[in-house]
Amino acid sequence: MTVELTIDGKKITTSEDKTILEAARENGIYIPTLCYHSKLSPIGSCRLCVVEIEGVEHPMASCTTPVAPNIVVTTKSEKLDKIRRDALKLMLVNHPLDCPICDAGGECDLQNMVFQFGIDQVEYKANKVEREEIPFSTPLIRHWPNRCILCGRCVWACREITGNNVLEIAEKGYDSHIEAIYPEKCLSCGECLSVCPVGALTDNLSPIKARKWQAKRTLTTCNHCSVGCQLEINTFEDKLINITTKESEGTNNGSLCVKGRFGHDYIHSEERLKQALIRKREDLIPTDIDEAISFAAKKIGEIKEKYGSDAFAGVGSVHLSNEENYIFQRFVRSVIGTNNIDSLASLIFEPLSEALIPVLGMGLMTNPLNDLLLSDVAIVIGTDLDGNHQIVANKLRWAAYHNDLKPVIVDPREISLSKGFANVWMRPKPSTDTVWINGLIREIISRGLEDKDFIKKHTKGFESLKKFVEQFTPEKVEEITGIDQKDLKDAAQLFGEAKAGAIIFGSGIIGQNDSVSAIRSLGHLALITGNLGKRGGGLYPILPRCNTQGAWDMGLNPLYFPGYQPVTDDGAIKRFKKLWGLPIKNEKGLSLVDIFLKASEGKIKAMIIMGENPLVTFPDSSLVKKAIENLEFLVVIDSFLTETAELADIVIPGVTFAEKDGTFTSCERRIQRVRAGLKPLGESMADWEIIAKISEMMGHPMNFSTPKDIFDEIAKVTPCYGNITYEQLDEKGGAWCYLGKTPRLFEDGFPGGKANFLTDDIKLPQKKENKEFPISLTVGGNFYNYLIGSKTKRAKGLALVYPDNFVLINDEDADKKGIKDGDMVVIKTENGELSLPARVNSNIIPGVAHLKISFNDIDVGKLFKADKAIVPYKIVNASIEKA
């Protein structure tokens, strides 16, 4: 419905759900505001936005007043001006003259307003109240109570965006102030900090400060998780001071999580490598970088000569840029001549591809993340979104608030989204997901809620699916998974009825036993409800690190060239041979697991590990250790002397994301720019330069002088990156890697015409009583704390808010073993053991325990075993005893 009204003599047509302020702004009419924020629902506390409406006695706050037909609004008058000036003066009565030492100075809304209204003195007198400084909810933010104008934005932001209600305006009248009432719930996301219009909340991480006009702000992409938030690094004299955002950029709309906003101080860590290191007997000795590179080139050449190309393997990285990964695979494939190249991305994409390609034709995130804003039901499985990908959780909260989204949370652990937020919370036993998903499918079909048109039009084999799921009665599901029958039925009703239902899943599914069966069943679930190729529907596998998608796209993979062109395809081989000018092997190489297995048998002689620390990040650290010990020659390129680098023969210093240019591809397949804001530290170099130099020293110059040159080549040879130029990425703030006509997959049908229901290979969990290792130990947060450092805390800010590692045990299980909260326990698996403190409560179901991986000095990797391509890296059978 549209409404007509007049503002300042201008006739305006707008929709009826708008407020007067929004209608005015749309039409370029300026109304001053302080408390209004476009991301938040109207607060109405500052009275600056008052307007007069004909026929209404008192001026009204335009931010809270909805438009009405034919009203006549005036936004500027003597009277309004007086009200606004008085409102400002009342704020100033108690405001300290802190501007010179206030972070907000120069970009403070209050300062600007006072200046705009020409207020140079305040005639009101009042008793000065000194508000007491009370600790804020997180040590990363500093609260200056006297500068607070009680606008309420922080309270609203914490409630509406992070869903946490940490903050409150406490007490009344003159004594009112902002107080953190539930500090334990604070995620340290800094949303409150970013919306504060004044300097009442400031960044407390770096003691070095710089004004807007002193710092250089460089827009770039977050280097932590795969959401790919856009942020600005504020640098001053080659130091990163803090991180800010622009609301207009990226899928994050100005929000960040704690990692993005505060996880940057590792960049200036004392431990950064400034020089190359070379092994002389037992020790790594600093050396000149060019010398190290030429030595590495010589040695690799010798090994290739002596043992052949396949005695070499390359491990790339899920947190280096597309350009770096591209050049690395080009080097390994052409200069060395082997397809033994992989990265940790394959731990995720192997199961995804195997599960979904036969069914849908593609194993990727199907919809852009912003589609979640349009969903009305979302199932979230096996991922603690607030802990790992808070921006996705924020989107769900937005949809719940504005679009009545009903979340179904599936996690054996109690996570922040399962309490209070979820409509249904199912707690299955680990590794039983295939059962409840098929139970859900059965329930939906038996209620007749499946999308019959969609199934008929777009799928094959529905009858066989129907027959297959018959066995999963709610009773049986309850028996196997422990999920309450009522919960399963509620979830089926909700998801079956949903207009647009999204399925979000994380490592809890991808890294479990029989992950392929579970993921394929999820594909079936999305198909029977017609939620593919639809706005707000879709399958959302949540990827861990910033360029997991890009690493896979760039052919960091033993099977495919960039853009999923099989290495055995003659046409592709011919094209790449011509482009790279060197012969290329036409047989597939070794996968990451096989690389380590073969190396531990002594069959791989040399390896380059670029930007990865497999000794900590690969499940099964014992295997990696054995593999490295059996190598003749190991080159590690990294910005820190990691555990893996310590075992290398040559360590070449790479740079962090803040020191280089390039692109990352986010999990929603958006290619976004990474821009350098700092100069490389010491002798360190961007990883692509290092690889190019090694190649040149081996007699094969690559002729790239900037990452742009590399991207141009990528765009030429990678179909889904085609038609994109580096300049476009700058202009449009990222480009979509199109696999169809739109960023949404399957909008124009499925590849090959129809999607298939495939039930033959679905494996059901085997019920085995494991006497020796009765506990299912799950691990989480695989990658998010990577940069904190494993031995010492490099990201000191994050280390402040992430507690040290512990194992979470159910209280009943603990009772049986006499374990109390805080006791040291020994965890044993078939593969190894470690000891750490226990936390005992009922946040986890009996028979399951949980701990964090790759965290500080606790080597979780040794509990795992990797001996097949698809590694259950998330779950292992264990026993837990009191130490």
Add this chain to the structure above:
Amino acid sequence: MIVLPLLKGLKLTLKRFLNPFSIITIQYPEKKREVSPRWRGIHYFAKDEKGETKCVACGLCQAVCPSNVITIEAAEEPGGTRYPKRFLINLTRCIFCGFCEEVCPKDAIKLGRNYEFVNYKRSDFILNKEDLLNYDLVKP
């Protein structure tokens, strides 16, 4: 016609030349000229009770400086006060306009009366925080 003004000029010259009371050349550096009270010379920092700089590193002088002479690295102390961790003034570019003094909310940066500042190296013309507090050097 041309000769008359010439002679007039010569008369003035001779008068000045011969009159011993009108000598205006100062025997610098033995003698020094007294500068006007509004003279703007070499910068210095005003000190607080503890002898530290009064500057809180607000950055306004840097913003106002027309020749972009000032560099400030601000740091916050745990108590919330601020100080310039580094403060540099590059005198080789300074035009001694005094805007910095005028804008300073803390009356911290001042232009002193010293106009004698000679060095052998250009880099010595870059004053840092310590220099600005060293009154023996800047001679306010």
